Amino acid sequence: MRMILNIVVLGLVLAVTQAQAATAPKETLFERLGGEPGITALVNDFVATVAADKRINHYFAKADVPGLKKHLVEQLCAGAGGPCTYTGKDMKTAHQGMGITTADFNALIQDFSRSLKKFKVHRRDQSALLALLTPMKKDIVGKR
Numbered sequence: 248m249r250m251i252l253n254i255v256v257l258g259l260v261l262a263v264t265q266a267q268a269a270t271a272p273k274e275t276l277f278e279r280l281g282g283e284p285g286i287t288a289l290v291n292d293f294v295a296t297v298a299a300d301k302r303i304n305h306y307f308a309k310a311d312v313p314g315l316k317k318h319l320v321e322q323l324c325a326g327a328g329g330p331c332t333y334t335g336k337d338m339k340t341a342h343q344g345m346g347i348t349t350a351d352f353n354a355l356i357q358d359f360s361r362s363l364k365k366f367k368v369h370r371r372d373q374s375a376l377l378a379l380l381t382p383m384k385k386d387i388v389g390k391r
């Protein structure tokens with residue numbers, strides 16, 4: 248009798264654990280963005296938007312687009328808690344001498360936000376991503 252009871256209890260515990268695993272929210276921002284494939288899709292869309300944005304696309308006329316995308320994916324992946332290492336230049340060095348203004352910076356952030364909305368990133372996660380990027384402004388804007 249005791250044995251049967253133990254088996255029933257074990258079965259119940261397993262069922263509850265499985266149900267929890269199925270409904271538990273994805274733990275990290277990286278996971279919620281769909282891992283590296285999700286972030287890559289987001290970056291592709293974002294870079295396409297920037298390339299079509301007449302306010303700022305002149306900055307990217309001679310850009311190494313595949314290299315830029317690779318580094319953006321790494322940067323977002325690492326920032327979102329994913330298993331990536333950013334291998335590009337630091338933000339100050341990467342944007343040095345470009346004379347990027349606050350208006351340029353805001354335009355780029357607006358383009359990024361458009362991609363976040365298009366990919367239906369949760370509002371809370373949109374804020375988390377923007378909170379990752381906005382502190383970089385001081386290293387990007389006004390570096391002549």
Ligand code: HEM
Pocket residue numbers: 303306307309310311312314315318319322334335336337341342347351352353355380381383384387
């Ligand atoms: C938070 C905002 C920004 C982030 C996170 C960011 C990130 C990056 C990254 C990761 C790179 C590649 C560095 C490397 O390959 O070593 C890069 C390069 C570059 N960024 Fe930004 N950037 C931002 C804002 C801007 C803005 C506002 C502009 C201009 C409107 C801009 C223009 C460029 C250009 C022209 C390059 C060089 C691309 C190339 O030559 O291949 N960035 N940025």
